[in-house]
Amino acid sequence: MKIIVVGGGTSGILSALALGKEGHEVLVLEKNDKIGGLCRSETIDGYTVDIGVHAITMLNNGPLTRLLDKYSQYLPNFKPYGEYYIRTDQLHKIPVSMHEWMTTAVIPHKDKLLVTSKIIDLMTVGFDKEASVCDIVKDLNLSEPTLEFFDTFSYFLSGEGMDKTPLWRLFTGAGYIPEDDIIPFIYNDLRINPLRKSISKKFDSGRLWNMVDDGLLKSIKNKSKKYITKFMGEARFGSQGYPMGGVQSICNCVCNSMINTTLKTNEEVLKITQEENTYYVYTKNDIYKADVIIYSAPAVTIPNVVKNVEEVNSYNEKFKNIKFSESTTIWVGDEENYFPYIGSEVWVDYPCWATTTSNYDPWLAPKGKHLMGFSFVNSKEEDAIISIENKLNINLDKVDMLHIQKTIPEHASCAIDQFFVYPKVKNNFYVVGTDSDPRSMGVTRASYSVEMMLSEFKNTYQNNLPPKL
Ligand SMILES: Cc1cc2nc3c(=O)[nH]c(=O)nc-3n(C[C@H](O)[C@H](O)[C@H](O)COP(=O)(O)OP(=O)(O)OC[C@H]3O[C@@H](n4cnc5c(N)ncnc54)[C@H](O)[C@@H]3O)c2cc1C
Structure with missing residues (x-):
């Protein structure tokens, strides 16, 4: 089968790796001059900076690990991420x-x-899918620092403040509720494609779809003992790591393991049309033909790119309304190491997440220097700079290296009322990436969507798959 993957970010290259290994002929079309999307690193004045500050989550048993174990010949070397601190x-x-x-x-x-009694209370009586972090904390009469803490934490978990962050995101992010338990509520309510059969392959369908019918409130109630035990016991952010060599090494491992796959850069997909069972994919250089499309560019762009594909275009209004937030990352290279420990820290008064990546891998900075990254959500560049200067008492004009990035960390914020595309839109059109799965964050979320896509793809084509290699 000829498959075109639109976009060569994490979700695009993982999809290409898996489908190529399953024996399909895969072409990845990437609009930039490099493959990797946000999962990339670049060299600035001798420093290896990532696109944004990264910690890769769920490494013990998450979707990225499962996909790499199954399909990749090369594996990144992760260093344990250490603790999260608040300054x-x-x-x-x-x-x-x-x-x-x-x-x-x-x-x-x-x-x-x-706070602790409220968490226990919520896990005992349950809560609504639409309940926000703010809905819960606003009546508790909490002090200003505590409210700021919840607001900051919400930004990092969902890309939004606590008024738009769903409570389930806080509880899954903190590890009280398993990520998988949340999925049926999201997709079932959207009713984009509730293909119970394929989800049931990976999860226990009876249990999950009963939860859907009962609603979040009741199912939480039924499981309250399990959730409360997690809160009282071992709840943590889960196993997290930083890849040696920077996040580029994840991209390199995936791309170097590919077979049956062609990667083309500087190929922005401008238009996709369908005639009978064939897709025509237009770039400024060429027109390519495919049997199946895997769309890993932001789904918000689908209405502009995909033309006359009825089942896909029927979701255009929803695609157009997908919301995301922006981040500003400031990379600083200097002789002084402002975070001389393994881990990272969050600032509350002006939400920022900061770490020294060269603590994990000294080769990311020139000898005797350190590389520090500061990621801000929805902040102006000038404010971010002032915040760093004030907090650390440094003058950013005088550091060895200063590099500023403006990026969109995820194609969809994990906010209340967000639309998450179900990865299978039609038999031969799939969407992957951070707008097609609500679980976890970033690279892990993109990987979850690829797992779901593969499960649907295999269900659809199981009777006429080419032999596995
Ligand atoms: C500041 C910051 C901090 C982050 N922190 C973390 C973290 O701690 N942990 C974590 O796991 N993740 C983190 N991430 C996010 C993570 O890197 C991304 O969410 C993930 O890599 C997204 O993968 P994706 O495939 O969904 O999308 P992308 O990487 O956005 O890939 C989409 C690709 O499609 C291409 N494209 C778009 N339109 C077209 C077109 N028309 N034709 C062809 N190609 C097109 C783009 O150029 C891009 O390469 C962070 C990101 C940022 C910016």
Whole structure:
């Protein structure tokens, strides 16, 4: 089968790797001059900077690990990510489990009791899919620092403030509720393509689809004991790591493991049409033919690109309304290491996530220098610079290297009322990427969508698949 993958970011190259290994002829068309999308690193004045500050999540048993184990000949070498801290006057571990909440110095004692009892309460009686973090905390009469903490944490989990961040995102992000438990609510409500059969291959369909019928509230109630146990016990952000060589090494491992696949850069897909069972894909250089399209560019662009494909275009209004947030990342190279520990920190008064990536891999910076990244969500560049200068008491005009990136970390924020595209839009048209799965974040979310796409693809074509290599 001839497959065209539109876009060569994480989801595009993972799709190409898997489908090529399954024996299909794959062509990846990428509009930029390099493959990798946001999962890339570049060299600036001798420093290897990633596109944004990264921590790769769910490495013990997540979708990226599963896909790489199954299809990739080369595997990135991940270093454990360390702790997440919050910087006030000093560094504190971010509280996740009940014990950490009760003992943290980040929030006042009264708030600790209110927050922990509220979490237990919510896990006992359940909550709605539409409940926001703000809905829950606003009636608790919490102090300003605690509210700021929830707001900042919401930005990093969903790309939105606490008023638009769903509570389920906070609870899955903190590890109280498994990511998979959330999926039926999202897709079933959207009713884009509730193909129960294929999901059931990976998950326990009876259990999951009963949850859908019951609604989030009741299912949480039924499982409250399990969730509360997680909160009281071992809840953590899960196994996270940073890839040696920068995030580019993930991209390199995937691309070097590909077979049956051609990668073309500087090939922006401008138009896709369909005649009978063949797709025609137009770039400024050529017209390519394919039996199947895997769309890994942002789904918000589909209405402009895909023409006359009825089933796909019937979702145009929803695609157009997909919301995402922007980030500003400031990379600083210097002799001084402002974060001399393994891990990263979050600033609350002006939401920022900062780490020294050269702590994981000293080769990312020239000898004797350090590479620090600061990612801000929805902030102006000038404000971000002032915030770093004030917080760390440095002059960014005088550092060894300064590099500023404006990016969109995910194709869809994980916000209340967000539309997530179900990866199978029709038999021969699939969407992958961070707008087609609500689970986890970034690279892991993109990988989840690829797993789901592959499961649907195999279901659709299981009777006429070419032999596996
Ligand atoms: C500041 C920042 C911090 C981040 N932190 C983390 C983190 O800690 N952990 C984590 O896991 N992830 C993180 N990420 C996000 C992660 O890198 C991305 O979410 C993930 O790589 C997205 O993969 P994707 O395939 O969905 O999309 P993309 O990487 O956006 O890939 C889409 C590709 O499609 C191409 N394209 C678009 N339109 C066309 C067209 N018309 N024709 C051809 N090609 C086209 C684009 O050029 C791009 O290469 C971060 C990102 C940023 C910016």
